[in-house]
Amino acid sequence: MSELEFSATEIMTVAASRLLGNGTVCFVGIGLPSTAANLARLTHAPDVVLIYESGPIGAKPTVLPLSIGDGDLSLTADTVVSTPEIFRYWLQGGRIDVGFLGAAQIDRFANINTTVIGPYDAPKVRLPGAGGAPEIAAQAKEVFIVLKQNKKAFVEKLPFITSAGFLDGGDAREKAGIPGGGPTAVITDLGILTPDPVTRELTLTSIHPGVTVEQVKEATGWDLKIAADLKTTEIPDAAALTALRDLQARTAKAHGQNAGGEG
Amino acid sequence: MSELEFSATEIMTVAASRLLGNGTVCFVGIGLPSTAANLARLTHAPDVVLIYESGPIGAKPTVLPLSIGDGDLSLTADTVVSTPEIFRYWLQGGRIDVGFLGAAQIDRFANINTTVIGPYDAPKVRLPGAGGAPEIAAQAKEVFIVLKQNKKAFVEKLPFITSAGFLDGGDAREKAGIPGGGPTAVITDLGILTPDPVTRELTLTSIHPGVTVEQVKEATGWDLKIAADLKTTEIPDAAALTALRDLQARTAKAHGQNAGGEG
C-alpha cells in the first residue's frame, strides 16, 4: 500500500485508534477520542464496543457525532439505556475496558484538569468541568488520553485535578483505593507517552516520524523523561488515513463541522 | 336495583373495593387485594391506578391475575418497568396512595405476620415470608388490609412482625420514623376494623349485615374494642356483585382457578 502525506493530528488520531483492540469495550468522550475510537471500529477493530455517556451502548455511527447525544448514536446502537444506568451498571459496574478521554491540561502523572485555569474561586478561565471524566478515569480498566502537546497543556503543576491519573506517582493511585488501572497511554500530536511501570511518570516512548525529541521536550512543562528504547511511531497506513478522511468528509457533509463536546 | 344474596367473602371484597377512591394509585398484592382493587376499577373507580410489584403500572387486567407476573398485567398496563424501579421510584418514591395487603396474621395494632408460626429458628409453620409487604406497609400513604377473621389470624401477640402497622400503638409508628400513614382499614368477612385515632388500636367500626358483635369478638384473639357508633356495612349492590361474579367467572374460565400469590 502506498504512503500518503499526513498531518500531526492525523498521526495522533491513527496512533490512538491503533491502541484499541478488537472487541474492546470502550467508554468514549466526544471529540478526538470519539474520532479515534470510530476510526478503530471502521478499520482494524470492527467489534469494538463504543459506549457514550448519554446512553448508547454499541454505537456504530456513520458519521462522527457532533454531540454526545446525536441521534445517529441512538439509531445505530445495540441498545440505549439511561445515563444513570451507563454510570452505574456499565462504568461503575466494572464493564469498561478502555476509557478514552481528552483533557485541557495534564501533568507528569497523567492527572488531568478540565475545570479551571487559575484559582477555583476566582478562575482566570472557567473550563467546562468534569463531565464523566473523574469516574471514567477511576473505573475503566485502562485509560487512553488524547490531546495536543504544548506547554499550556502539559504543565508542571495542575491548578486543579479534575480526574486522577497516578496522583503523586508510585502506588499513590492504588493507595487511594481507585479501582481501575489508570492511564496507560497519552497520545499527542508529537508522540506517545506511557507511564513508567514503577514511578508512573509519563515517559516519551514513541515519537512521531519527523518530530525531534527537543520539540517534544519544548512542548512539555516539565523535564520530560525519554525512554531509552524510544521508538518511532509507525506511520499511518493508507487504509487508515483514507478511512479517517472519508469519515471526516462524511461528517463535514452531515454536520458542516467536526468539533464535539458533551451536553 | 334489586338485592342479591351474597357470601361473606363477597361482602368483604365489595366493602374493600368501595374504600378505593377513583384515581387512587394503589399498590396491589395478589389474592383478595387484587380482586377488590380490580372490582373497584370495574365499578366505581375506573381511573384507579393499579401497580403490581412485578412491574406493571396502570394494569387493567381483563381477568384476575393468578400470579403477580401474569401476562395480562403486562399487556394491559400503561407501562411495565423493572421490579427494582417499582420499589425504588414508585413505592419508596412516595407515589403510592394505598397499599393493599393481605396477611396470615394480624394483631390489635395492625402489625402483620407472613413469616413464621412459632419460633423463627424452629418454626411450626414456615409461611412464604415478607415479599413486598414491609415496605408497602411502611411507605404507602395509607394501607388497607384484607383477610378473613378468626382466632388463628387475629392474635393477641404475633410470633413475628413482618410488616409494621402501628407497632405498640399510640405514636410508636411515627417515633420509629416510618413515613407512610399506616393501616386505615382492616376489612374482614365479618366487618371493618379501623384504628382508634389516638391509641391506634383496631376497633370494630362497621359490622356486616347478619353478623353479631359476639361473633366478631369470638373470632378475635384479643378483647376487641367496639365503636360506640358501630355501623352496619352497606350491603353489596347488585351492580358490584354482578361485576364481581362476572370477573370471577371470566377468571375461572381463563385460569381454571381463582387463587393467587407472589412469585
Place this chain on the structure above:
Amino acid sequence: MALITPLREAVSSLIHDGDTVALEGFTHLIPHAAGHEIIRQGKKDLTLVRMTPDLIYDQLIGMGCARKLIFSWGGNPGVGSLHRFRDAVEQGWPHKLETVEHSHAGMANAYVAGASNLPFALLRGYTGSDLPKVNPWIRFVECPFTGEKLAAIPSVRPDVTVIHAQKADKRGNVLLWGILGVQKEAALAAKRAIVTVEEVVDELNAPANACVLPSWALAAVCPVPGGAYPSYAQDYSQRDNKFYKDWDPIARNRDSFLAWMKRHVLETEDFAGFVRVLGESVARETV
C-alpha cells in the same frame, strides 16, 4: 462474549459446586430448564439467591443442591406452600438449609447494588419489621447530610446468574420484554451470566430503549425453546397454571417428589426429554 452454547455445556463449565447462583424471573421467564440441568448434573452446596423461590427452587432444594437460600418470598404462587422448601427449613430434609431472609425491596435493591458494583444497597426499609432481628445482614447507616437512618444490606453478587429470555441474535445479544423483574440487574450483578432463550434470530429488531443484554456482558446464551415451562415467555407461551397446582401433591411427600424428579429430570437427557416424558405422564393421567 457469549457464545451460543448448549445448556448442558454452559451449566457444566460455568456453575461449580459451592457457587452462589441466582435463577431469576418474576413469574414470567423463570429459567426452569436451567434449574433441571443443575439438578441433572448434581451440583452441590450452592448458595441459591432468588426473590421468589418457587417450584424451581423447591426442586433444587428437595434434590439437595442447596446449602443456603437468600430470598424474600417463598411459596407456590396462587397455590400455597413449597413443601420441599418447608421440609428443609422445618425438618432439615434432605439436609439443613440455611436461610437469609429479606423483603422484596431489600432484594431488588441488593441486585441493583450488585450490578452497580457497590458493596451495599441503601434503602428506606425494614423499619418496624422483625426481619433485622433475625437477619444480621440488615444494618443501618446514617445520612452524612441529614443524620437520617437508612437500611443497608449487602449487595447480591452471584457467581452465576441464570435467566430466560425471548430472543438472542447470532452474536449472542439478548432481548427480553414484558415483565422484566430483576433479571437485568441479576445478570449484570453476576460474575457469569447464562441466558436461555426461546429462539435465536438473525436480527433482534429491538424497539428503542428495549431491555437488551449485549453479548459481551454474558457468559453463555443457550437456545432452549419453552425453557421457562411451567412459567411462560410472553408472546411465546402461556403459563401452565395447572402444573403449579399439580405440583402441590407431588411435592407434599418426599417419595412422590423423588419419584417424579427421577422420572422427569434425572432420567431425561435434557429439557426436550423432560417435555416428552411430562407429556407421557399427562397423557397417562388423563386416560
Place this chain on the structure above:
Amino acid sequence: MALITPLREAVSSLIHDGDTVALEGFTHLIPHAAGHEIIRQGKKDLTLVRMTPDLIYDQLIGMGCARKLIFSWGGNPGVGSLHRFRDAVEQGWPHKLETVEHSHAGMANAYVAGASNLPFALLRGYTGSDLPKVNPWIRFVECPFTGEKLAAIPSVRPDVTVIHAQKADKRGNVLLWGILGVQKEAALAAKRAIVTVEEVVDELNAPANACVLPSWALAAVCPVPGGAYPSYAQDYSQRDNKFYKDWDPIARNRDSFLAWMKRHVLETEDFAGFVRVLGESVARETV
C-alpha cells in the same frame, strides 16, 4: 394528574421565584421553549440544576434568572465556552452565580436518589479528584459490612423539573425514546414535573417497556411542537448544529446577547413567535 396545559400557564403557576428548577435533556430533547418562557416571565433567584448547562442555561444565567447552579459540565457542545456562564462565574455579570460542581456520575446518581426518595446518593466516585475540596456537598460514608469508603452526595430534589418529550396522549401520559439521559429520574425526583411535547395523540402505542411517564406523576403536559429547538426530538426534528455555532458570537458580548434575547425571546409572545422571529433573522442574514 397532568392536564394538557398551555406552556405559559404551566410556567406561571408551577415555577416560583426562588425555586430549585431542573431543565434536563442530554443533547437530545432539551426543553428550550420552556427555558424561554421562564425568561419571558422574569423568574428570579432560581437554583438551576442540570448535568450539562448549555445554551439554555447560558440564556437563563445571562438574563439574571439564576442565583445558583448545580452542574457537572458547562459548555457549548461541539463549539466551546458558554460565554454568559463564564461571565457570571468570572465577572459576576449580571450578578454573582453560586456554583456547586459535581461529576456526571455524581449528578446522575443524585437524580436517581431523588427519584428514590433517598436523602443521599451513594457511589464510587470523586476519589483522587479535587472536586471534594471545593464542594462541601461531597462527603464519604463507610460500608457497614466491608468498611470501604464510598462517596455520598445529597439527592437532587427539584421543586420543578422540566423535560421535553415526543408524545403525550390526551390523558397526559408521556412517551419518550432514543437518548433518554436523566429525564425520567429528574421528572420523578421533582415535586412538580412539566413536560413539553411534540404532539398529543389519541393512543401512545408504546412498545413494551418503553419510557412512559404516567399522567398522574406529572403536573402539566404542554404541547410545544419543535420546543426542543435548537436541540432535537428523535423522529421529529434534527439538531440545528449551526445555531450552536452561531450562538458563540451572540453570547460572547453582553450587548449583542441582550439585544438578541430582547428581539427573540422577550419581545415574542411564545415559542411560535420565537420561531417566526428567528426565521426572519436567519432570512436577513442570508440576504
